[in-house]
Amino acid sequence: MELGPPQQRSVLALLLAHGGQPVSVASLVDALWGEDHPGSAVNLLHRYVGALRRALEPELGHRETGRWLIRGAGGYRFTADAATLDLLRFRDLMGKARSERDGGAERQAVHTFAEALALWDGPVAANTPAPVRSHTVFTALEREHVAAVNEATDLALRCGLPKPVLVPLQWVTSQHPFDEPSHSRLILALAAAGYRADALDVHATIRGRLAEELGIDPGAELRAAHEAVLREEPDQPQQEVHHETEPLVDAPMPAPSVMPAQLPRDLAVFAGRRDELDHLLAEHDDPHGATAVTLIRGMAGVGKTTLAVRYVHRIAHLYPDGQLYLNLRGFDQTGDVVQPEAAVRRFLDELGVPSARIPVGFDAQVNLYRSVLAERRILVVLDNARDAEQVRPLLPGSPGCHVVVTSRNQLLSLVAVEGARPLLLTPLSNVEAREFLTRRLGSRSAGSDPAAISEIIELCAGLPLALAIVAARAALQPLHPLSAVAQALRDTSTSLDSFSDADSIIDARAAFTWSYQALGPAAADMFRVLSLHPSPEIPTRAAASLMGLPVARAVPLLDELERGHLIAQYAPRRYTMHDLVRVYATELANASDAPEARRAARVRVLDHYLHSSFTAAALIDPHRPRITLPPMSEGAVVEVLHDRAAAQAWTTAVSPTLFAAVEMAGEHHLDDHTWRLAWAFDPYLDRNGHWHQKVIAQEAALAATERAHEVRGRAYVHRSLGYAHKHLGNLVRAAGQFRSALELYVELGDLRGEGRTHQNIADLCTKQNMFQQALEHEVCSYEIARVLGDQLMEADCLNNVGCAHSDLGDHDQAIVLCEQALARSRELGNRPLEAAAQDSLGKIHHRAGRYAVAVGYLGQALETHRDLQDLYNEAVTLRNLAAAHLAVGDKRSAEDCTRLAATVLGQPLPFTLSAASAS
Structure with missing residues (x-):
């Protein structure tokens, strides 16, 4: 069922979370928008409710009443009972289990508790924006769930029935990686179920996590659970002959291999803003004090980013550990706002943290980000922030760092709670605006007609963006007197209504229109069509594809737009467009270009990304099975990628755009592009551990395959979603996706897909310690x-x-x-599989107590991984080899391997031997 955009889905989630109780309009508005809610919030809310009614009850048409969403008590409520809403069913079952327990039927109560907990199949409000997910109603549900799991576990342990609660416990601990009480219960439950090695492994993992990320030792409850497992020394079941090894050395968090230096270029023609710059420099705190936050706010186009860049370049030398920059795109017209989860993950990648080291949960990623920045002096620039919640997770937690934020909004809570120092930028004064134009036009030209300069400043209202565009166009027409420029501005001046909002009331259309009208016809066409690109960052070949032109003919048009300051080149042959200019270009495109032409341009640019990403995927993994591609549209061009390194570099550079392209294709129901783009982009997300993004992309792909009746593609999407949910700890959802994939592959008669899905299911069974079931699925895959x-x-x-x-x-x-x-594998000449088999043999001989043999096989695997330049598996084998050396008493070699494993990836690996041996 299509439930609409994120805010609309959030309305439904909020009503469901209240379990049939009414929710006031004011509460809903506050939850959706917070303190910066738009004036039209109530009307938007009514529209969302109407759309939800029609989605839930299509037979309603446009009538306002319905069965499920009811208006009343000053708000709305979702009519539900235990038969229709899992939350109420869960609470009923919890009540029943407590009654059974209190009545003496404790063993039956354990199973009833387990039935209740099985209703939870993922995070609360998973498909809503992060600010909404943090609402107290959802956090309260999370706490309710954790308390229920712990209550059920206590009874299960008392009754000697630990297995029914293992999966819920593993889910809770994966989502709350620092929750010591839940981890303590998991340790005891695993040991009671006969999985003593895994219990000790859980203790080792959380102990290392607490030490590395929080700098603390386990509390009394965790220590007691660990000691209880060590004291009991029960007879181990046959399936649990694992030998776990504690980390041999504590490898420190190393500095990034390349120091981040991401500040945008400082403008050579910067003018004005002396008072504001002096104010910022005077307020810059001692870098050894608490983390300082500077907030530069003001209307769109007023020069916030330009001033911020000049300021941070002046102070960058005080931050020797580097500078991070991110455009949060808080006001992007496409809605492609950078979510806090994506921002934190991007910074972790840019700080050199390997994907294998990055935890799944958002809170854990924030903690790791702050741990990486601890004891370092780094400058962080967060441009175009929408609200405080988008910024707060990106604030370092330790002294020595400095954060500069720009925003059109006031971000009052950032000032009140985080102590941000605000600076409000207003349009340039007449003196500053005159200096601005003089720097760009030259003193002789600017001084030739003071009256015309004054009129240009008045018509642009001192807005730096408008002045820059006018100055660029005037400089390109040196024979035109400035009075003619002023006259042209007067003639084209109209109200730019779409720019008028609470923060921007400047009439900027005159400058944009005058500059646009001075373009040649082909450059004007290029300007309009660039607004259709899926993201603000536009590579040259993507622009050429939008126009349907060869690259050689597109480049001069882009140069013309750049000379007119309508676009900016932020990297060689990669362009971006200011938000206001992009809005203007969109308006022109909608008014001037036929819908068929706009759709054709979108198809061409999606073809560019689809065929380019397929080329990249084939270079990166030539053994991956292929799917068929539709022919490329006439006029679309692909990237030129010669080798694996070029393919990886291109994919990394355009990864945000590829993700946006999947979403854009889905929004416009270009279904063939949607699921194929997601297929091509999938390995990048796997290699980098972007599991949340993988879920979003594959859910868009799933909807596309359903609309297009593309059964084979849908089977792959289910497999991919299962893989992502497994890594996110959503084991119930993962199992459901794998079942769906298996059913479709059987229906298609696709034996290879069926066999690979059995392998996925086996892996999921192993993750849940269901080793017999795992073997059955692996054998099934082998027979296929x-x-x-x-x-x-x-x-x-x-x-x-x-x-x-x-x-x-x-x-x-x-x-x-x-x-x-x-x-x-040797007969077939497949060296990656040869290394995998060698590593497996090393681990198995280690488990069997044949440590010297294990050392031999692991040494062979290590050599093979090194020949293949497979760094991740080299590090895994080094850790296994360290354990084998330790087992034969060679402590020095064990320590050398452990240190080298940390060096290979730049980080210690986030698992102990027993975790690695189950991988």
């Missing part, structure tokens, strides 16, 4: 590979089946199978 005659898949499956036997304690059989996998 044999039927297909796919020798490479068969060798891969043999290795996985062997590991599954080892998980069940049958190490001898595991060794036979993995040795067969190793022999076949």
Whole structure:
């Protein structure tokens, strides 16, 4: 069911979270928009409710009444009971379980508790914007869930029935990585279920996390749970002969291999703003004090970013550990606002933190970001912030850093809570505006007609953006007197209504229109069509595709737009357009260009990204199975990528645009592009651990495949969603997606897809310690590979089946199978699979107590990974090898391997041996 845009989905989530109770209009407005809500908030809310009614009850048409969403008591409520709303069903079952427990039927109560907890299949309000998810009604539900899991676990442990609560406990601890009480219960429950090695591994993981990210030791409850597991020393079930190893050394958080230096270029023609700049410099705190936050606010186009860039360049030398810059796009007309989760993840990537080290939960990522910045002096620039909630997670938590924020909004809570020092920018004074034009036109030209200069300043109302565009156009027409420029501005001056809002009341259309009308016809066409690009960053070949022109003909048009200050080149042959100019270009496109022409331009640019990303994907992973592509539209051009390195660099550079392209294709129901773009973009998200983005992209792809009746594509999307949910800890959702994929592959008769899905399900079973079920699925995948005659898949499956036997304690059989996998991989010349089999054999011999043999196999795997330049798996094998060296008493070699593992990726790996051996 399509529930509309994020704010509309948020309305439904808020009403559902209140469990049938009415919610006032004021409360809904506050939850959706906070203190900066628009004047039309109430009307928008009514529209959202109307749209939700029609989505939930299509038969209503446009009537205002319905069964589910009811108006009353000064607001709205969602009529529900335990039969229609999981939240109420959950609470009913919890009440029933407590009654059974209190009545003496404790074992039955455990199963009723488990039935209640099974109704939770993901984060609360998962598909709503971050500011809404942080609302107290949702955080209260999260706390209710955690308390319910802990209550159920306490009874399950008392009754000796720990297994029914293991999955809910694992979910809670994955979402709350610093929750010591829940982790303590998980340790006890795993040990009671016979998974003692995993219990000790959980303790080692949280102990390391607390030390590395918070600088504290485990509390009394965690210590007690750990000691209880060590004291009991129960007979281990056959499937749990794992040998866990604590980290051998505490590797410090190293500095990034490349110091970030991301400040935009400072303008050579900067003029005016002396008082404001002096004020900022005077207020700049001692860098050894608390983290300082400077807020520069003002209307659109008033020069906030220009002043911020000049200021941070003046103080950059005080921050020797680097500078981070991010345009948060808080007012982007496409709605492509950078969410806090994406911003934190991007900064972690740019600070050199490997994907393997980055935790799943947003709060944990924020903590890691602040840990990386601790003891460092870094300058952080957050441009175009929408609100305080978008900024707050990006604030460092320790002294020595400085943050500069620009925004059109007041961000009062940032000032009140975080102590930000605000500076309000107003349009340039007449003196400053005259200096501005003199710097750009030259003193002789600017001084030739003072009256015309004064009129230009008045018509541009001192707005730097408008003045810059006028000055650029005038400089390109030196034979035109300034009086003619002023006259042209008067002739084109009209009210730019779409720019008028609470923060921007300047009449900027005159400058834009005059500059636009001076363009050649082809450059004017280019200007309008650039507004259709899916993101603000526009590469040259994407621009050429939008126009349907060869690159050689597109470049002069882009140069003409740049000379007129209608676009800016922020990197070689990569352009961006100011928000106001983009709005103006969009208005022109909507008014001047036919809908068919705009749609054709969108298709061409999506073809550019689709075919370019397929080329990149083939270079990065030539063994990945391919899907068919539709022919590329006439006029679209692709990126020129010669090798794997170029493909990886291009994909990384345009990754935000690829994500936006998936969303744009979905919004315009260009279904073939939507799911194929998501397919091509998928490996990048996997390699970098962008699981939340992967879910969003694949959900758009899922809707597209359903609309297009693309069954094979839908099967892949279900598999991909399952993979993402598994990494996010949403194990119930992951299982559901894998089941859907398996059903579709069976329906299609696609044996290869069916076999790969069995492997996914086996991996999920292993993650839940369901080793027998994992073996069954791995064997099923192996049998399919044999039927297909796919020798490479068969060798891969043999290795996985062997590991599954080892998980069940049958190490001898595991060794036979993995040795067969190793022999076949060598026959086929597949070195990555050869290294995987060598690593598996090393781990299995270690589990079986044959440590010297383990050292031999792991040494071979290490050499193979190094030959392949597979850094991640090299580090994994080094950690396994460290454990094997330690087992034979070679502590020095063990320490060397551990240190080297940390050096290979620039970070210590986020798991102990037993976690690695289950991977």
